[in-house]
Amino acid sequence: MKTNKLFLTTAAFLVIGSLAFTSCKKKQAFKEEDGQSSVDNRNVQQETDAAITEINAEVGSVANLHGRGASANGINAIHGALGITATGYTVNLADTANGSITIVYNGTVKDNRKREGSIKLTILDFANGKRWKQAGCLLQVEYINYKITRASDGKFVKLNGKQNLTNITGGTWWELLVIKTQTSLASSITSVGGLNVTFEDGKTAVYNINRKFTYTLPGGILTCTGEGLGTAESLSNLENYGTTRDGDVFTSQVSSPMVWNLTCGWHAPTQGAVEIKVDSKEFSLNATFAVDQSGNPVSVAVNNCAYGWKVEWKHKNKTKKKVFRYL
Numbered sequence: 001m002k003t004n005k006l007f008l009t010t011a012a013f014l015v016i017g018s019l020a021f022t023s024c025k026k027k028q029a030f031k032e033e034d035g036q037s038s039v040d041n042r043n044v045q046q047e048t049d050a051a052i053t054e055i056n057a058e059v060g061s062v063a064n065l066h067g068r069g070a071s072a073n074g075i076n077a078i079h080g081a082l083g084i085t086a087t088g089y090t091v092n093l094a095d096t097a098n099g100s101i102t103i104v105y106n107g108t109v110k111d112n113r114k115r116e117g118s119i120k121l122t123i124l125d126f127a128n129g130k131r132w133k134q135a136g137c138l139l140q141v142e143y144i145n146y147k148i149t150r151a152s153d154g155k156f157v158k159l160n161g162k163q164n165l166t167n168i169t170g171g172t173w174w175e176l177l178v179i180k181t182q183t184s185l186a187s188s189i190t191s192v193g194g195l196n197v198t199f200e201d202g203k204t205a206v207y208n209i210n211r212k213f214t215y216t217l218p219g220g221i222l223t224c225t226g227e228g229l230g231t232a233e234s235l236s237n238l239e240n241y242g243t244t245r246d247g248d249v250f251t252s253q254v255s256s257p258m259v260w261n262l263t264c265g266w267h268a269p270t271q272g273a274v275e276i277k278v279d280s281k282e283f284s285l286n287a288t289f290a291v292d293q294s295g296n297p298v299s300v301a302v303n304n305c306a307y308g309w310k311v312e313w314k315h316k317n318k319t320k321k322k323v324f325r326y327l
Contacts, residue, residue, distance in 0.1 A: 035311040035322045037244050038276050038285045041252050042309070042324075044207055045146050045240065049226070049266045051119060052189065052213065055141060055165065057082055058091055058103060059121055059132045060172035065099060067131025068174065081177035082222070083262065086149025088115055092110055103138050110326055117146035117158070124164075135170030143195065154200065163209065164274045176215060177222070185215045188229060194242055203245035211239050222262040226272070228254035234253040239274060241321040249279040258289065264305035271300070275286050295323045 004216035052268040060066050061078050078084075091101055100122040105115040120142040123130055130137050141163045149156040168186040175182040192207035198204050216223050230238030232251055240252040258272030269289040276285040290306040293296050298306050308325040 022290050033281070033283075033285075033313055033320065035285060035313070036323075037250060037278055038274075038287050038311040040157075040197075040205065040245060041207075041240055041250075041274075041276060041322065042287065044159070044195070045209070046267045046327075047157060047159070048189070048209060049224075051143075051258070052165065052187075053082065053266055054084065054089075054103065055119065055121060055139070056173050056187075057084055058101060058228040059123075060174045061184075062091075062093065062096055062101060064096055065101065065123060065126075065132055066172055066174060077178045078123040078173050091291075097131075099123035099176075105146070112151050114149045114151055115147065116149075118144045119146055120144060124178070128137040133170060133172050133175070135167060137167045137264075139167070141165050141189075146279065156200050157193050158198040160198075162192040163195070163292070164192055166190070166199060168212070174252070176217065180320075183216065188212045190229070197245075199245050201245075205245045207240055208242045208243040209240050209277065224260050224266070226254075226260075228252075228274075244278060248281075250276060252276045255286075264300065265327075268305050269309070270306065283313045283315050284312050285311050291323060293323065297322055 013192065037126075049126055051131065057078050088110055089103050089105045091103055095101065096118050100120065102118050102120045104118045104164045107114055107116050122142070124133060124138040124140055143159040143161055143163075145158060145160060147156055147158040149264055166188045168188055169182075169184065171182045171185050171187075176185050188211065189209050194206040196204060197207055204241045208230065210225045210228065212229050214225045214227075216225075226239070228237040228239035230236075230241055232238055232241050235251055235253055237254045239254050239258075241250065244250050253275045254272075256271065256273040258269050258274075260266050260269045264270060272289040274287050276287065279283070287309055288295075289309040290298055290300050291308060291310050293307050295310040300306050306326070308323060310321050310323045312319055312321040
C-alpha cells in the first residue's frame, strides 16, 4: 500500500512539474513573439500582388496573347492607365508564337525596391486557341530567382516556383481600363506545388498562395479586392498556407477581404484583416491593415492613405502588438 501511495505521489509531482514547465514555455513563447511570421507572409503577398498587376498589364498588351488584333498603342495605353513605367524591366517577346513571354527585371531601384530575376508567363493550351481575354483561360506563372530587395536595409525575399493564374470573368486590362467595355474583372491565383521563398538570412519557407482578385473602378480609381480560396483541414478562406522560415506549419486565413487601390498602391491596403496560426504556438497572430502610427484603424479616403498595419497576439489576459509601416 505504501508503495502505491509513493508511486501516486511521485506521478502527481511529475504531472504538476510537466504542466508548470509547459506553462512557462508558453509564457516565454508569448514574450519572445515578434510577429515575424506575419511580416514574412505580408511581404510575399504584397510582392505577388505587385507582380500580378504587371503580369495582367503585359499579357494584355501583347495582341496575340490577349486575343485581339494588333494595336500600336496597346502597350502604352495600358501602361499609362496603370501608371506603370517599365524602366525596371524588359519583356522578352521571342516566344509569343507559343503563347509565352518573360518579364526580365534589371535591378533598378524604385520605391525602395530593387528587383532582379524573371517571371515567365505561358498561356496553357495556347496551340488550341486559348487566349487571355477568354473566361477560364489559364496562365502559368513561373518565378525564376525573382528577388525583391528593400533598398533601405537590404532585406529581401526571393521566389522560385509556379502558380496558375485563371481569368474567371474573361476580359483584361484592355477592356477594363482602355476601351472600358467591362466594369469589373476577376481572376484567381492557385499554387502549383508551392512557392519556395528564400530570405536574407538564408532560411527558406514554402508558401501555397490561393487567392481571388476582383478589380473594379469606383470613382475611376482601379481598386482590387483580395479573398482567400484555400482550404486545409477544417479551415477555409485561406490566402496562404505552408511552412515558415523556421520550419513550422502555418495558415493565413482572411477574416476581412483585403482591399487596395491604385492611388495608395498595391503595397498599402485600405482595409482587410488576416489571422495567422503557427502550429508550434498557442496563440494566433491577427493582422489588421490600414492603421495609424499607434495602430488605430483609419478610414482611408482618396489621397489620404494609411500609415501601415499592425499585428496583435494574445495569451490569457495579456495582449501585445507591433505596428509596421507600409513598404
